[in-house]
Amino acid sequence: MRSYRTTRRAAAIAVTAALAAGLLAGCASDDGDDSAKDTGGDSSGKTTLNVGLFGVFGYQEAGLYAEYEKLHPNIKIKQTTVERNENYYPALLTHLSAGSGLSDIQGIEIANIAEITSTQADKFMDLSKVEGASKDNFFPWKAAQGSTKDGKLIGLGTDIGPMALCYRKDLFEAAGLPTDRDKVAELWKGDWKKWVDAGNQYKAKAPKGTAWTDGAAGVFNAAISSSATRYVDDSGNYIYKDNPDVRAAFDLAADAAANGLTAKTGEPFTEPWNQAIANGKFATISCPAWMLGTLKDKGGDKAKGKWDIAVPPKGGNWGGSFLGVPEAGKNKEEAAKLAAWLTAPEQQAKLFAKQGSFPSSPQAAAMPEIKTAKNDYFPEVPYGEIFSATAADIPVQVIGAKDQTVQENFVRSGLLLVEQGKQDKDGAWDAAIKAIDNALDQ
Amino acid sequence: MTSTGSHVTAPPSNKGGAAPRHQNSDGANTARNAKRRSRLYRWDMKYSPYGFIAPFFLFFLAFGLFPLLYTGYASLHQVELTAPTDMNWVGLRNYSRLLEDDFFWNALKVTLILGIMSTVPQLLMALGLAHLLNYRLRGSTFFRVAMLTPYATSVAAATLVFAMLFGRDYGMINWFLGFFGVDHIDWAAGTWSSRIGVSVIVIWRWTGYNTLIYLAAMQAIPKDLYESAAIDGASRWKQFLHVTIPSLRPTILFTVVVSSIGAMQLFGEPLLFNPGGGANGGAEHQFQTIGLYLYEQGWTNQHLGRGAAIAWVMFILLVVIGLLSTLISRRLAKTH
Numbered sequence: 001m002r003s004y005r006t007t008r009r010a011a012a013i014a015v016t017a018a019l020a021a022g023l024l025a026g027c028a029s030d031d032g033d034d035s036a037k038d039t040g041g042d043s044s045g046k047t048t049l050n051v052g053l054f055g056v057f058g059y060q061e062a063g064l065y066a067e068y069e070k071l072h073p074n075i076k077i078k079q080t081t082v083e084r085n086e087n088y089y090p091a092l093l094t095h096l097s098a099g100s101g102l103s104d105i106q107g108i109e110i111a112n113i114a115e116i117t118s119t120q121a122d123k124f125m126d127l128s129k130v131e132g133a134s135k136d137n138f139f140p141w142k143a144a145q146g147s148t149k150d151g152k153l154i155g156l157g158t159d160i161g162p163m164a165l166c167y168r169k170d171l172f173e174a175a176g177l178p179t180d181r182d183k184v185a186e187l188w189k190g191d192w193k194k195w196v197d198a199g200n201q202y203k204a205k206a207p208k209g210t211a212w213t214d215g216a217a218g219v220f221n222a223a224i225s226s227s228a229t230r231y232v233d234d235s236g237n238y239i240y241k242d243n244p245d246v247r248a249a250f251d252l253a254a255d256a257a258a259n260g261l262t263a264k265t266g267e268p269f270t271e272p273w274n275q276a277i278a279n280g281k282f283a284t285i286s287c288p289a290w291m292l293g294t295l296k297d298k299g300g301d302k303a304k305g306k307w308d309i310a311v312p313p314k315g316g317n318w319g320g321s322f323l324g325v326p327e328a329g330k331n332k333e334e335a336a337k338l339a340a341w342l343t344a345p346e347q348q349a350k351l352f353a354k355q356g357s358f359p360s361s362p363q364a365a366a367m368p369e370i371k372t373a374k375n376d377y378f379p380e381v382p383y384g385e386i387f388s389a390t391a392a393d394i395p396v397q398v399i400g401a402k403d404q405t406v407q408e409n410f411v412r413s414g415l416l417l418v419e420q421g422k423q424d425k426d427g428a429w430d431a432a433i434k435a436i437d438n439a440l441d442q
Numbered sequence: 443m444t445s446t447g448s449h450v451t452a453p454p455s456n457k458g459g460a461a462p463r464h465q466n467s468d469g470a471n472t473a474r475n476a477k478r479r480s481r482l483y484r485w486d487m488k489y490s491p492y493g494f495i496a497p498f499f500l501f502f503l504a505f506g507l508f509p510l511l512y513t514g515y516a517s518l519h520q521v522e523l524t525a526p527t528d529m530n531w532v533g534l535r536n537y538s539r540l541l542e543d544d545f546f547w548n549a550l551k552v553t554l555i556l557g558i559m560s561t562v563p564q565l566l567m568a569l570g571l572a573h574l575l576n577y578r579l580r581g582s583t584f585f586r587v588a589m590l591t592p593y594a595t596s597v598a599a600a601t602l603v604f605a606m607l608f609g610r611d612y613g614m615i616n617w618f619l620g621f622f623g624v625d626h627i628d629w630a631a632g633t634w635s636s637r638i639g640v641s642v643i644v645i646w647r648w649t650g651y652n653t654l655i656y657l658a659a660m661q662a663i664p665k666d667l668y669e670s671a672a673i674d675g676a677s678r679w680k681q682f683l684h685v686t687i688p689s690l691r692p693t694i695l696f697t698v699v700v701s702s703i704g705a706m707q708l709f710g711e712p713l714l715f716n717p718g719g720g721a722n723g724g725a726e727h728q729f730q731t732i733g734l735y736l737y738e739q740g741w742t743n744q745h746l747g748r749g750a751a752i753a754w755v756m757f758i759l760l761v762v763i764g765l766l767s768t769l770i771s772r773r774l775a776k777t778h
Contacts, residue, residue, distance in 0.1 A: 084719055090523065090741040097526045119524040264610075264628075267718040271605075275612060405743060412718055416725035420631040435722075438545055439743040442520050 048076045049335055052103030054088035055081070055269060057158060057321070058293045058355035064347055068338060075334065084269050085109045086408065096123045099328040104335035108155050108322040110145065111404035116155065116324070117148045118401055124154035125325040125336055133340035141396045142360045146322050155322030156343040157360030159351070161288030162391035163225055163316040164309050164383075165195065166295065171283040175205045181381075185311040192223040192313045195284070196252055199261040202283055211263035211282045214273060216253040216415035219262070221407075222286030223249035225316030231407070232400030238440070240406050241433060250410060250432075254425035257418045264419050267411060274298045280306070288318040289387050292356030296377045309381050315393020320360060358387050365391060402440055409436045510757070517751040523744035536751035546752065548727050549735040556637060556712075556731060557705030560644035565697055568649050569690075572656035573682055586657070589650035597647070597710035604643045605630075605715050630717050633728045640729050643711045648704070652697050659693040660686060691774055699767040706760055709733035732756050 051059070059065055065077040080103065082088035089112050095101040108116050116124070127133045128151075135143040138157045146155030165188070169179045177198070178184055188195035196219065199212030206212070213219060224230055227245040232238055240246055256262055263282040265273040276282060277298040285291065287309060295307060323339045325332055341347060345364035351357050352364070353373045359365045365388065373384035400406075414432025417423035423431060517536050519529035540546045575585055592600065607614045608629040616626045629635045663686065671681050687694075708731045712723055721738035723730025730738070732752065740749025 086742070087719060090744070093523050093744070094741075097523070115524065119522075267720075270717050270719060272610065272717050279611075408720070412720055412722055412725060413727075416631075416718075420628065420725060422726060434544075438543070439738075442522065442745055442748075 046074055046076045047331055047334055048078055049105065049331060049338055050103035051077060051079045051105045051107075051338075052088075052092075053079060053081045053107040054085040054109065055083065056290075056293050056297050056355075057081075057107060058290075058351055058357055059342060061293065061297075062351050062354035064342060064350065068341060075338070077338070085111070085404070089404070093120075096120055096326065096328075099123075102326045102328050104325065104329040104331050105339050106324050106326060107158070108324050109404070110161075110320050110322070110399065111407065113145050113155055113322055114399045114403070115401035117146070121148040121150075121152060121154060123327055124152075125327055125332055126152040126154060127156055127325060127336055127339065128153035130336040130340045132337070132344055137343070137345060137361050137363065139360060139362055142320070145399060155324050156339055158321045158323055158343055159290055159348065159357035160360045160391065160394070161225075161290055161317050161319035162358050162387050162394055163222065163312045163314075163318055164287045164289070164386050164390055165222075165284055165312045166287035166291065166307050166309050167284045168280060168282075168303075168306050169308050170306050171207060171210055171280070172202075174207045175202045175283070177202060179308070181308050181310045181386075184308075188313045189311075190313055192219075192226070192249075192252060195222075195313055196256045196259075196261065199256060199284075200259065203259070203261060206283075209281065212261040213256065213263070213284045213286070214268070214276060214282050215262045215265040216257040216419045217265075217267050217411040218286050219256045220249050220253035220411060220415055221268075221318050222312070222316070223252050224407075225286075225288075225318040226314040226395065227316075227397075228395035229398045231403055232398060234398055236400060238400075238406075240410075240436060246410075247429070250414065250429060251425055253415050254418045254428060257415060258425065262419055266416060266419075269294075278302065286312070286318070288320075289352070289356050289358035289383075290319060292375065292378065292383065296355075296375075304377055305379050307378055307381075309378065309383050309386055311386060312390065315390045315395070317394045317397060320358075352384070356383065356387075358391055405439050406436055409439055513750045513753050516747055517754050519747045521745075521747040521750070523741060523746055526746060529747075532747070536748050537755070539748075540751065540755065545727060545730070545735060546732075549723075549730050549732045552637075552723065552727070552729060553706060553708065553731045553733075556640060556644075556708055556729065557702060559637060560641040560648075560708075561698070561701040561705055563641075564645045564649050565652055565694070565701065567645070568652035568656055568697070569687075569694075571649065571653040572660055573686065575653065575657050576660045586654065589653050591650070592647045593651040595647070598714060600647055601643055601711050601714040604639070604646070605717065608639045608715075630715060630724065633726060636715070636724055636729045640708075640712050640715050643715065644705075644708065648701065652701070655697055656690060656693060659690050663689045692771065695767060695771055695774065699763065702763050703760055706756065706763070707733055709737065713737070 051065075060079055065079070069075055069077060082091070088107075089109065092102075092106055092108075128135060133153070133156055135147070135153055137143075138146070139160070142157040142160060143153065146157055147153050167184060172179050172184070178187070187198045196212075202212050224246060227243075227249075229239065229243060230246060231240040231243070257264075263276045265276045265281075267273065277295060278300060280303060285295075287295075292309075295303070299307075323343060325335045325339055329335055343360075345359065345361040345367070348357075348359035348361050348364040349367050349369060352359055352370060353375070356375060356378075359370065364370065369384075371384045371388055372382075375381070375383065410432050413435035414428045417428040417431060418425055516529065518531065518533060520532050520536075521529050571589070575582065575589070579585060606612075610616065610626055610628045610630070613629070615629070616624075619627070627635055629639045667685050667689070668681055671685050676684065712729045712731055712734055713719075713721060715729065716722070716724060721730070721734045721742050723734050733756070736749050736752040736756065739745050739752060
């Protein structure tokens with residue numbers, strides 16, 4: 001009896017200890033975030049450079065880190081990625097003002113670059129003097145976006161986001177739509193509205209459980225990306241309420257959602273969105289060049305070879321990012337060299353060939369291998385030719401410091417209401433404007 | 443005792459050369475030593491406790507009081523996340539604007555609703571479970587440990603798993619409901635379904651914790667109360683109602699207060715339950731608690747001053763809850 005009790009007690013203690021250990025392990029794993037601390041050299045004398053990014057930049061996937069490490073045997077590169085920029089960016093600002101917790105290189109989204117250059121300029125290194133980096137390496141508008149008022153170049157352009165439309169050949173065929181990319185482009189030539197109209201055609205014979213496009217957010221992003229002015233005018237005044245282009249894009253997206261043309265994936269880069277890509281739940285998606293990498297990443301082998309790419313109704317730019325080197329980093333000089341190398345024309349061309357992110361460098365865009373680029377995830381698709389053509393149609397956009405806040409609220413406090421069947425488009429517009437006004441008011 | 447002894451003997455051994463004098467003034471020395479010892483002893487009794495609790499207060503000062511006061515200072519300013527050290531004095535504007543801020547009132551309402559939806563079932567279930575665990579059970583230690591496991595998991599891990607369970611297209615709950623012909627429910631999008639989802643996570647995490655507190659209190663109830671009740675012919679249910687519950691009154695008040703404070707600060711669950719990952723608590727802000735609104739203003743919208751004012755309102759509300767509970771417990775003690 002006694003021994004039975006002791007074993008029982010021992011078992012209880014063991015269970016408790018195991019739980020406690022699990023708990024401690026859970027806490028301990030948080031330490032990984034503190035990447036700034038473990039820079040410096042490790043025991044083998046190598047310098048570790050931390051690269052902090054969001055979403056899919058594709059450097060790792062395209063093997064560029066490995067290549068750089070081979071060229072510079074004393075460098076080790078470690079990348080940390082946050083899925084959504086919305087979570088990444090506030091943390092970046094906090095780290096910048098604290099001067100700690102920063103990676104040696106930090107990615108900056110185009111929606112935030114205006115705020116970074118206007119408020120955080122002194123926290124980033126001027127990269128124009130770094131070997132291999134030059135303003136001339138980038139499209140003039142891209143270089144201007146990455147520069148401060150006094151001419152410091154603090155953000156090196158990684159890529160730009162010329163638009164195309166990606167479509168699933170298998171779903172188009174099942175719904176009786178043409179699958180040849182030129183004929184597909186004819187469906188919506190000239191007007192984003194025609195793209196939504198084609199969706200109604202698709203819906204009539206759509207395979208069960210599939211929708212025309214991912215979500216109202218995608219439709220809105222696509223349509224608004226063709227406009228030169230969006231949320232602020234040239235002098236920085238907010239015009240998101242009165243700009244007819246914004247309202248038109250909003251209404252188009254709301255109509256698409258209300259007509260049941262969307263797969264109701266909510267916001268892009270979320271779990272439901274990823275799952276919809278993986279399971280082939282929609283037939284078209286607005287496709288800036290970098291989206292190809294995302295489609296490949298989330299779609300996996302199941303969707304390999306099923307996507308094709310067509311010229312969009314209008315040229316536009318959605319996204320494209322920058323790399324900056326925080327002044328507070330421990331290995332600034334080495335980090336600047338790496339950032340310059342990663343964004344140099346040759347590497348941008350390689351990135352395009354492997355991942356599809358379109359070069360922000362005219363020299364790279366002019367390279368013959370860009371036009372002939374092929375990607376085995378999108379076999380037979382001359383995507384180099386398509387994106388080169390649409391890149392030429394990009395309007396020079398006026399960007400504002402708070403573009404991200406405005407755009408996000410149009411989607412999450414407005415269009416999602418329509419997609420979830422809670423509001424009509426006017427009600428959703430009012431709700432969105434109310435949320436934006438509140439968010440912008442200091 | 444040994445440590446005080448060594449203290450007293452230490453001085454003579456240090457001054458080893460003073461041996462002859464030591465012989466002469468032996469009596470005086472012992473008296474002085476005794477006096478010193480009693481003084482040290484008195485100091486020890488008087489001041490050591492302060493020394494022992496000092497670390498807590500130092501940490502509280504650095505990580506509790508200072509941030510609290512600094513937040514109060516920031517709440518009187520316009521401060522942006524892009525430049526946290528540039529402060530513009532705006533007086534009480536950050537507070538007065540809350541009065542006409544629909545998003546704030548919505549957050550307050552949601553916090554209250556979620557507080558009731560999660561606390562009431564949680565405490566009732568905890569009471570019932572504690573009653574069951576109070577019986578003689580085989581493997582009672584196992585059950586007690588198992589009760590506490592949800593409490594020991596992290597909010598983030600638990601919420602992410604629940605968010606998957608509540609998923610619209612591939613969630614297990616919708617899959618299960620599908621067997622009964624229920625269409626897929628978009629849990630996170632619905633007004634009440636999302637609130638149910640968030641409440642379930644809170645209930646799951648905290649029921650076991652409250653169960654163990656109730657169980658401990660139940661075990662302190664004298665057995666003879668139950669015996670005499672049984673002799674009087676009271677059923678187990680009657681015993682629970684008329685013996686257990688009244689004896690648990692102070693404990694119940696304690697758990698209600700602790701749960702209310704927890705509900706007021708609800709943050710991680712609704713943040714991570716949102717598939718968009720944002721702090722807006724759904725498209726309608728249907729599960730945006732005060733904690734989430736604070737975070738949205740401070741970090742997403744980057745208005746630290748406005749966020750700080752919300753934090754202070756939250757703090758004041760917590761103080762009110764604390765005062766109310768003190769009042770009630772005083773009255774309880776009087777009626778006892």
